[in-house]
Amino acid sequence: MQTARQIESVLKDPNLDEDLKHIARKVFADERISEEEGLLLFEKGPLSYLGALANYIREKHHGDKTYFNRNFHMEPTNVCLYTCTFCSYSRLIKKREEGWEYTMEEMLDIVKKYDDQPVTEVHIVGGVLPQYDLQFYSDLFSAIKAHRPDLHVKALTPVEYHYIFKKGKVSYEEGMKLMMDAGLDSMPGGGAEIFHPEIRDQIAGGKCSGEQWLRIHEIWHELGGRSNATMLYGHIEEFKHRIHHLEELRKLQDKTGGFQTFIPLKFRNKGNQMSHVTESTVIEDLRNYAISRIYLDNFGHIKAYWPMIGRNTAQLSLAFGVNDIDGTIDDTTKIYTMAGSEEQNPALSTEQLVNLIRRVGREPIERDTLYNVITDYTDHVFEDDKLYKGYVSLPVVKG
Ligand code: V47
Ligand code: SF4
Numbered sequence: 001m002q003t004a005r006q007i008e009s010v011l012k013d014p015n016l017d018e019d020l021k022h023i024a025r026k027v028f029a030d031e032r033i034s035e036e037e038g039l040l041l042f043e044k045g046p047l048s049y050l051g052a053l054a055n056y057i058r059e060k061h062h063g064d065k066t067y068f069n070r071n072f073h074m075e076p077t078n079v080c081l082y083t084c085t086f087c088s089y090s091r092l093i094k095k096r097e098e099g100w101e102y103t104m105e106e107m108l109d110i111v112k113k114y115d116d117q118p119v120t121e122v123h124i125v126g127g128v129l130p131q132y133d134l135q136f137y138s139d140l141f142s143a144i145k146a147h148r149p150d151l152h153v154k155a156l157t158p159v160e161y162h163y164i165f166k167k168g169k170v171s172y173e174e175g176m177k178l179m180m181d182a183g184l185d186s187m188p189g190g191g192a193e194i195f196h197p198e199i200r201d202q203i204a205g206g207k208c209s210g211e212q213w214l215r216i217h218e219i220w221h222e223l224g225g226r227s228n229a230t231m232l233y234g235h236i237e238e239f240k241h242r243i244h245h246l247e248e249l250r251k252l253q254d255k256t257g258g259f260q261t262f263i264p265l266k267f268r269n270k271g272n273q274m275s276h277v278t279e280s281t282v283i284e285d286l287r288n289y290a291i292s293r294i295y296l297d298n299f300g301h302i303k304a305y306w307p308m309i310g311r312n313t314a315q316l317s318l319a320f321g322v323n324d325i326d327g328t329i330d331d332t333t334k335i336y337t338m339a340g341s342e343e344q345n346p347a348l349s350t351e352q353l354v355n356l357i358r359r360v361g362r363e364p365i366e367r368d369t370l371y372n373v374i375t376d377y378t379d380h381v382f383e384d385d386k387l388y389k390g391y392v393s394l395p396v397v398k399g
Helices: 002-011 018-028 035-044 047-062 090-098 104-113 134-147 158-167 172-182 197-203 210-222 239-256 282-295 311-317 350-358
Strands: 065-069 071-074 121-124 152-155 226-233 259-266 324-327 363-367 373-376
Touching: 002 018, 002 047, 018 035, 018 047, 035 239, 035 282, 047 282, 065 350, 071 104, 104 134, 134 152, 134 158, 134 172, 158 172, 158 210, 172 210, 210 226, 210 239, 226 239, 239 259, 239 282, 259 282, 282 311, 311 350, 324 350, 350 363
Parallel strands: 065 324, 065 363, 071 121, 121 152, 226 259
Antiparallel strands: 363 373
16 A cells, blocks of 8 residues: 555654654554644645655545535625735725626526536625625525525525624524525535634634634534535744644534535635735645644545646645545636636536546545535546646556
8 A cells, every 4th residue: 555655654764853753653543633743744744744644544534535526606796895805805895896796586597507417516605795684695595495406505604694693683593593494505614714813803804703603613513514614824824823723623523523624725816915925835735735634633524626726736635635626616706716716717527527536546536515425437537638738647646
C-alpha cells in the first residue's frame, strides 16, 4: 500500500523534527492531535509530510473513493446590506441597479430550467436584503418541494437565518423548525469565514458572530438536520485563528455529529475591499487541506470546491486529504467568478468530472447530498473529454 510506504518514510526521515514525528505517530495510531500540535503543523509541517498524514486518514476512511454530486446553484440576489471586506457583493448596495434581485417567480423559473436534468440538489445562497425574509424563504422552499419533491434543498447560512429570524421575531429554535417544515433539507457551510472575533469583526462585522453561526448549526443538528462547514482562509488571519476555527468545529461535531463535510475556501482577491491582500499559494492551499483533514478527525469528508481553486489544484488536493470535489455546478454561480475564481465558467459535465478523478488514480462516485451512492464510475472512462486539455497527470496512487 502507498500509505504504508508513506508512513515508513515519515517515521524514518532523519531530517524530520522530533515533535512532528511525535504527531505522526499519534495520527498513525488514530489518536487526536491537540491545538498546539495543530498549530505546529501549520508552522512547521513540510508539504510531503502533511500529505502522507492526510492521505493516510483519507484512505483509511474512503480508500480511493472520491465523491461528487449533480447540483445547481441559485443566488436570489448579489446585493447585500452587509459589508464583508472579502466579498464582491457588498459593494453593490450603493449601486443596486447593477445587481439582480430575483422575484419568487424568477427563482422558480430557474428551478424549472433543470426539470429534465438529473440534478439531485439545489444550493441556494446569496446576499441579504429585507425583502428576502422568513415568509419569502418559507414560500420558496415549499414551492420548490411542491414542484420537484425529490430535489434536495440545501439553502442559506446562519448569516441569513440570524437576519430573517430576528426580523421575523422568532427564536433560532422556532425559525429552524419552520424552515424544516417548509422543505429545507440541509444547510451549506457558508458564512463561517473565521470565527475568532479578532478577525471576524474586521472582515465580516455586523453579521452573525462565530458563536451564533455555531449555535444555529447546533440547533439544526438537534432537529435531525445535516450541514456543512467552511473556513475562509488566506487573508488577514493567522494560523492560530485557523486552529481556533477548526477547534470550534471539532467540539461541536463531538457534541452533535451533524456535520457532513468541511470545505476550506481559499480567499480570492478580485473585486473586493481586500484586493491588496496577496492570495495564498497552491502549496499553502494543499497544506491547509491536509491539516484540516488531520485536525478534524470527527468529520467524514473534506471537500475541495473546484471552481474556486481550479481543476488542477482540485486533482492535487485528492492526495492531501480531500475526498470530495463538489459537483457539476452550473454557471449561475456568480459570487466566486466575481471574486476571481480559477474557473470563469464553472460547469463540468459528469464525464469531465469522472475523468478528472480517474486521471489521478481515484474512484469517482456520484453521490446525493447525504452521501448515498448514486453511481459508482470506477470502471468508466468516458472518451468524450476533448474540451479541457492540460490536466495534471499524476501517477496512479497505488502501491
Ligand atoms: O460564506 C465570499 C465565501 C462562501 C469570497 O456547503 C469567498 O457544499 C473566497 O459556503 N474568496 C459561500 N471565498 C460559499 C460556500 C460553499 C461553497 C461550496 C459548497 C458549499 C457547501 C458551500 O463563499 C461565503 C464566503 O466564505 N466567499 N467571497 C472570496 N472573495
Ligand atoms: Fe453579504 Fe455574504 Fe457577501 Fe457578507 S459574504 S457581504 S453577508 S453576501
